[in-house]
Amino acid sequence: MTTTTATSTATTPLLEVDGLSVASDAGSRAVVVDGVSLTVAPGECVGVVGESGSGKSLTVRAVAGLLPEGLRVTGGAVRLDGEDVLALAPRARAALRGRRIALLMQDPFAMLHPQLTCGRQIADGLRGLDGRGRAVRAARRAEVERRLAEVGLDPSVADRHPHELSGGMLQRVATAAALAGDPELLIADEPTTALDTATQAAVLDLLGGLRRSRGMGLILITHDLRVAFSTCDRVHVLYAGTVVEHGPSEELRADPRHPYTAALLASEPSARERRPRLATVPGSVPAPGERGPGCPFADRCAFTVAACRTTPVALGPAGADAAAGARATACLRAAELGRLGPPADGDPAADRPETAREDPAGAAEPAGAAGTDGTDGTDGPGGADDAALVVREVGRRFGTDGGERQALADVSLTVPHGEVTALVGRSGSGKTTLARIAIGLESYDSGTVRTGPVELPRGRRPSTADRRRLAAHAQIVFQDPYASLSPLRTVGATLREALDAARRGGRGGDETVESLLARVGLPERYAGRRPAALSGGERQRVAVARALAARPRLLICDEAVAALDVSVQAQLLNLLDELRRDQGFAVLFITHDLAVVRQIADHVAVLHDGRLVETGPAERVLDAPEHPETRRLLAAVPTPR
Known part of the structure; x- marks a missing residue:
């Protein structure tokens, strides 16, 4: 860059x-x-x-x-x-x-x-x-x-x-x-x-x-x-x-000389090292009119003392360029605290204790998943006999004003149960098309698709009966939760509807709105709120809760954290990892952020112009990419000057 x-x-x-x-x-x-x-x-x-x-x-x-x-x-x-x-x-x-x-x-x-x-x-x-x-x-x-x-x-x-x-x-x-x-x-x-x-x-x-x-x-x-x-x-x-x-x-x-700046930097996922858990910033930004008389960050800061809550604080000189006026911070304890955890090698997360590598529990090295030609020689990561999603040589064409466009060509992909497969690629590479096919929202022209127990028909959308079976097995979380949640319905009404649908299919169990909210880290009082009263991260948690109401075996996340603040993104990634470990569902995680891939994925699949060009264990693909497109995506990750 x-x-x-x-x-x-x-x-x-x-x-x-x-x-x-x-x-x-x-x-x-x-x-x-x-x-x-x-x-x-x-x-x-x-x-x-x-x-x-x-x-x-x-x-x-x-x-x-x-x-x-x-x-x-x-x-x-x-x-x-x-x-x-x-x-x-x-x-x-x-x-x-x-x-x-x-x-x-x-x-x-x-x-x-x-x-x-x-x-x-x-x-x-x-x-x-x-x-x-x-x-x-x-x-x-x-x-x-x-x-x-x-x-x-x-x-x-x-x-x-x-x-x-x-x-x-x-x-x-x-x-x-x-x-x-x-x-x-x-x-x-x-x-x-x-x-x-x-x-x-x-x-x-x-x-x-x-x-x-x-x-x-x-x-x-x-x-x-x-x-x-x-x-x-x-x-x-x-x-x-x-x-x-x-x-x-x-x-x-x-x-960084302000604890808030340091906290944001600590929340950034590392593109170089997988951490056991991302650092997060507890709480949320106070609403207008709710700021106290002291530092506005006091309620969320790890270094707060009594004076921070009561003493007004203004920007003051800080850092090596303080004399020249180029640096300033509004922290009462800036001189006392000094440096707050700087990275040293160009990665915002590189020098922190959390960066010690820890492989996810139960994440085995996938068999034969090192190909760069879109195939893995067998059945893809983990094998196809017991998989949440199996895609075989799938093709999809769309008609346009200028003729036909090949959206997917001979794509083969397996998502093993209980593991996270990241699907990455440029805009227009076919990621969302593949996700929509897997969930039954889009038809395909050639090949075969099996989502759990459901063999999806070629050339048409699934039947009503198959859609019900699909909903029992797979759910999807989109990038924009506000667009996927009804603005007129309360959070409680949205989740009750999802639970009722799950119970009609024999899957709801004894789950309640309150327990669903607790599972995604939201208090009970949020059941009475509408989406407009929630932050972006809170809305996305509700979207995840609605998806989990069906107790799916496959969760598809289509750029689910792309528009979130770095601190909220860290909270949601930690949450998804905890829920996945606890409940054992598989995740097809679509993202353009390779640092997020490093943090959450067991396997990576790279799409380019509708073709799968590289697959393999996340560590191998990110550390030693073999296909030029994978290398281009990694080279384009922004790095400090």
Whole structure:
């Protein structure tokens, strides 16, 4: 991955945010962003990290004048190239967006109109090419094609609609559309969250090259610490609406001085070593209005003393660059605590005691699973006689406007009972298609599929009777729990429905809503809440509880932790490992994060362009990959500079 060169602190800031505060318009006037300050120089990348609820997105939305209804700026200043943005009239401030300030969001579908071609959406933001006539249309088309080339896309993409593109291509089109007005500042809010490592690296390299060539400032919001420390010149760590630490990315990562920063780093799964258990941050970010008078992190901090709960604390100098003002932390005990566990070899988890390798209980070396041609010579890891899922030479084609597309070709895979098989690959490689076939949500064209006791029919969806048998054996957890949970139903109602369905199939036993919640680490009172009242991690726990209500023998997790904060991700991975060991079910774990694969998987299968190109024990595949595609995916994992 392309690295960056730190921008000189002497450069005049392009953006200055000074003491920005945002509060609710409701009667409580709850403060959601409290005195945030940061600067961005031309050509510089500044990272903003922290858990959900920390105020990352609201801070930059306040800068862009896009706060949600019910929130307003209550203090501070925002200056763009010296101009007071907050003092501008609404129309003048709106004119900044797209021209001087642009936003690139996590979901490109939220930015792109599904009924307009990609070229039209890029053209709408271009300057100086308004009007009609053949010459103007030709100039506009030429400029659109130039912009597509700038983000590494073929000119033909201009005539395609968003649904015809892969996730990585969509994000590139969204980037081209965001940059069409040649903004001075780009705010990228989680732009790589759902992307595989290779596509993520390409998008980050693209943004890095564009900001350097254009002299454009970049604010990168991310919960992925590896992305932040491999891409940004400086990083600001937010917690409960306030900056608790900031500094140059290399020093902040190597020498965290705030316990929250250190805790986030400790929660990051290691791409190099499997640990018996991931470190976690107990509790959750306090809701607006629930902060105490002292340090907002006090209730979750391992180093809290009485004064931490009562004494207001502000950012103060810290670290080797304290005298120059480049480092600051908001910890009452920073000088006393000193270094809080820095990694030493480029891996955020490398030097911690937890990194001692521990093989999962009962995880045997799979027989004959070292092939790089998509087969293992026998029946795949663990053999097919007693397996939760057996896929044999499966093919699937989809019709498109341009003809047919081969989604899967001669794929053979076995998921042994009681073990975790990770399925990895780039966007569009066929991972989700294979998962949907295995669970009966998608048909297949050739080969055979057996999910537990159910032989799935070729060329059509399973019958009603087979779907009931499938539900008794296999369940699936999707990436977005909010989309898979009814927003109108309480958690208790959702889980009761799942239990009732399981009992009708003779599987529910004496399980209750309360016991299901306890199994996934949630208190009984959550039964009365709706999904909107839960955090992302809590919603995903409910989704897992609903899946476990059927007591499945196979759990399919399709990017189930991709959009979660690193601390919540660690909690959920630990939970899945505990439940799997306790109940003995198998897991097909689809992910683009190879550090997560290292932590959870017994076996790995790599898909590329619909073909299985490498399979084997997780340790062997990750430490000594044989196929070029596996090596490319591993090489693209973000690493600190």
